[in-house]
Amino acid sequence: MVSITRAADLTVIGANGGGWVGDLGTAAPTTPLAQPAPPWEPLGAISDDGLVYGFDEDSQQFTPWGLTSPFRTTITQSIRTFGVTLWETSRVAVQSVMYRIPAADLQPESGLTSYAETASPIPDRRAWYFLVMDGDVAKSFYVPQGEISDRSDVTFKQDEMSGYEITVTAYPDEAGNTVYHVDSVPATPAYTGS
Numbered sequence: 001m002v003s004i005t006r007a008a009d010l011t012v013i014g015a016n017g018g019g020w021v022g023d024l025g026t027a028a029p030t031t032p033l034a035q036p037a038p039p040w041e042p043l044g045a046i047s048d049d050g051l052v053y054g055f056d057e058d059s060q061q062f063t064p065w066g067l068t069s070p071f072r073t074t075i076t077q078s079i080r081t082f083g084v085t086l087w088e089t090s091r092v093a094v095q096s097v098m099y100r101i102p103a104a105d106l107q108p109e110s111g112l113t114s115y116a117e118t119a120s121p122i123p124d125r126r127a128w129y130f131l132v133m134d135g136d137v138a139k140s141f142y143v144p145q146g147e148i149s150d151r152s153d154v155t156f157k158q159d160e161m162s163g164y165e166i167t168v169t170a171y172p173d174e175a176g177n178t179v180y181h182v183d184s185v186p187a188t189p190a191y192t193g194s
Contacts, residue, residue, distance in 0.1 A: 007186075009135075009136070009137070009186045010185070010186065011134075012132065012134045012137055012139060013134050014050040014051060014132050014134065015133060015134045015135070016132075016133040016134075017046070017050065017051060017130065017131045017132040017133050018035075018042060018043070018046065018130070018131050019042075019043040019046060019051070019084055019086075019128070019129070019130050019131075020036045020040040020041060020042055020043060020128070020129040020130075021040070021041050021043060021093055021096075021097055021126050021127070021128055021129075022039050022040045022041065022126060022127040022128075022129070023039065023126060023127065024125055024126060024127055024144075024145065025127065026039055026040060026127040028129070028142035028144070028180055028182070029129060029140065029142070029182075030182075031182065031184070032131055032138035032139065032140035032182055032183065032184050033138060033184055036129055040129060041092075041093035041103070042091075042093065043084075043086050043088070043091070043093060043094055043097075044086065044087065044088030044091045044093075044094060045086075045087040045088050046084055046085065046086060046087065047084075047085035047086075047087055047161070047163055047165075049084075049085055050084075050132075051082060051083070051084050051130055051132060052081075052082070052083035052084070053080070053081075053082060053130075053141065054079075054080065054081035054082070054083060054167075055078075055079075055080065056077070056078075056079040056080075056081065057075060057077060057078045057079070058075070058076045058077040059073050059074060059075050059076060060073070060074045060076050061073050062074070079169060079170075080143075080169075080170040080178050080179050081149070081167050081168060081169050081170070082128065082130055082141065082143070082146070082167070082168045082170070083165070083166070083167045083168075084130070084165075084166060084168075085152075085163040085164065085165040085166075086098070086163055086164045086165075086166065087161055087162075087163045089154075089162055089163065089164055092106045092107065092113075094164060095113070095115075097124075097126070097148060097166070098148075098151065098164045098166065099115060099117055100118075100121045100122070100124040100148070101115055123147065124147055124148065125145050125146065125147045125171065126146060126147070127142075127143065127144055127145070127146070128141075128142075128143040128146040128168055128170075129141070129142050129143070130143075136184070136186060137183075137184065137185055137186065138183065138184040139181070139183045140181065140182045140183065141179055141180075141181060142179065142180040142181075142182070143168065143170045143178065143179055143180075144173040144177075144180070145170070145171040145172070145173050145178075146168045146169060146170045146171065147168065147169055147171065148166050148167065148168055148169075149167055149168070149169040150166065150167035151164065151165070151166055151167075152164075152165035152166075
């Protein structure tokens with residue numbers, strides 16, 4: 001009989017986490033075990049839907065004449081996205097990413113912030129950092145070049161928290177990479193073979 005090794009401490013439940021944004025060129029945090037320091041700006045409270053790490057891939061299959069199954073598949077598109085709902089809608093960093101306005105232009109004066117939305121937005125690529133925590137397990141995602149590619153409607157009603165639901169699309173950096181991972185995970189149990 002085959003013995004199956006299972007280790008509950010190697011599973012991840014997105015119990016906690018956070019998101020940060022920085023200017024292009026902001027260096028990746030070196031460890032997922034410490035909160036990112038400035039110039040990283042926290043995105044504040046995130047809805048209990050947590051973080052969604054998305055994979056959007058297309059492929060082309062090649063089936064030889066006379067066969068019914070492909071013998072080769074080529075990936076023709078591979079996109080990574082991050083979906084999150086930001087609840088601290090009055091935070092300057094959150095307004096900045098939502099409305100594609102530099103944070104410096106959103107600093108309150110005499111308790112008021114004033115801005116206008118343009119009908120012709122320009123590209124707004126930034127560095128992004130997302131962290132998922134579960135006990136001693138931490139998974140981090142550094143996006144050196146990302147941009148909000150989708151924004152949902154915003155609802156204002158009495159029995160619902162208003163939030164900015166955004167999707168960030170990761171673009172390749174100079175090395176051709178879209179997402180960098182640094183994880184803190186427990187030691188993996190050795191395979192016993194029995």
